[in-house]
Amino acid sequence: MRKSLMRMTLRQLQVFRSVCEQRSYSRAAEDMALTQPAVSLQIRQLEELVGQPLFDYIGKKLYLTDAAEALQRASADIFGRLESLDMQLADLQGSLQGQLSLAVESSAKYLIPHLFAAFRRDYPEVGLQLVVVNHAQAVRRLSANRDDLLIMSQVPADMALEFLPFLxxxxxxxxxxxxxxxxxxxxxxxxxxxxxxxxxxxxxxxxxxxxxxxxxxxxxxxxxxxxxxxxxxxxxxxxxxxxxxxxxxxxxxxxxxxxxxxxxxxxxxxxxSWCVVHPRGKYLSPVAQAFFAFVRNRRSEINALAERFAAAAPGSTPGS
Known part of the structure; x- marks a missing residue:
């Protein structure tokens, strides 16, 4: 490993991630409660450590270079591991804590809050970051490893994925x-x-x-x-x-x-079938593992929840 990479700081990576998300130094400065020169300095120092430029300006728009995309993936893994460590430390203290990052296809958005509410009765200190997408966006998010888990109904056959049909x-x-x-x-x-x-x-x-x-x-x-x-x-x-x-x-x-x-x-x-999905080989945080296990082990409870939730019009049989 390059010795220069060992000199990166978490603060530099936090600033870098904000610039990537905001696509703007000034908006990243607002997001991080810093001045714009401070953001520029952190990025410049990071570029020196990486040895390559991280951003290009084309027509007043900021674009990520190939080096930035690689660093973005690495930083997501680093912060994901830190969040997982936080969850594990909380688990050692006797409670599961943390946040589940979940993306769902839009037609499932009516049901999933009820499913998460049932999960949260077992793990009341777990939070939820829910993103609603269509199928094409879900596939792109899987490719980019953007979320802990996804819920979708048509699992792509040409991707290396682990999935569990549950409803x-x-x-x-x-x-x-x-x-x-x-x-x-x-x-x-x-x-x-x-x-x-x-x-x-x-x-x-x-x-x-x-x-x-x-x-x-x-x-x-x-x-x-x-x-x-x-x-x-x-x-x-x-x-x-x-x-x-x-x-x-x-x-x-x-x-x-x-x-x-x-x-x-x-x-x-x-x-x-609705399926809970993640890339094969992905490291799952303790919260994601707990949610996956909940979906796998509580099928009868989930089916009962769905029947109550999705009762059809009077005179028809739910699930028929």
């Missing part, structure tokens, strides 16, 4: 309650294609799963409307703009209140 994620067809299809007792996917289908943005896991399944069943929708979120899909369907394929967990309140109608489509629900 069914049923995708159903919904319409506004006054839609003509709601009066039908039995439908096929093909019956839905005469109406517009509201879709999430490209990169959404629910959209990808729905499109692949409809293609497999030869149900082609000539009219589609793209919206930017599950909430927009819900409002669009309620407003009568069309139909949507959505996770039952995400529409439970609207089904219970009668604001939406679940269509009796013979080929649905489309069943996918």
């Amino acid at each position: 069914n994620n049923p995708i159903i067809a919904v319409a506004s309650p006054d839609h003509p299809l709601c009066a039908r007792e039995q439908l096929s996917l093909q019956d839905l294609t005469a109406w517009p289908l509201l879709l999430r943005e490209a990169g959404s896991g629910t959209r990808q799963a729905g499109e692949e399944y409809c293609h497999q069943k030869r149900a082609h929708f000539p009219q589609t409307l793209e919206v930017g979120s599950t909430e927009s899909q819900l409002e669009g369907v309620i407003a009568g703009l069309g139909l949507a394929l959505l996770p039952r967990h995400a529409v439970r309140r609207e089904l219970q209140s009668g604001a939406l109608c679940e269509l009796p489509v013979g080929e649905l629900p489309l069943l996918r």
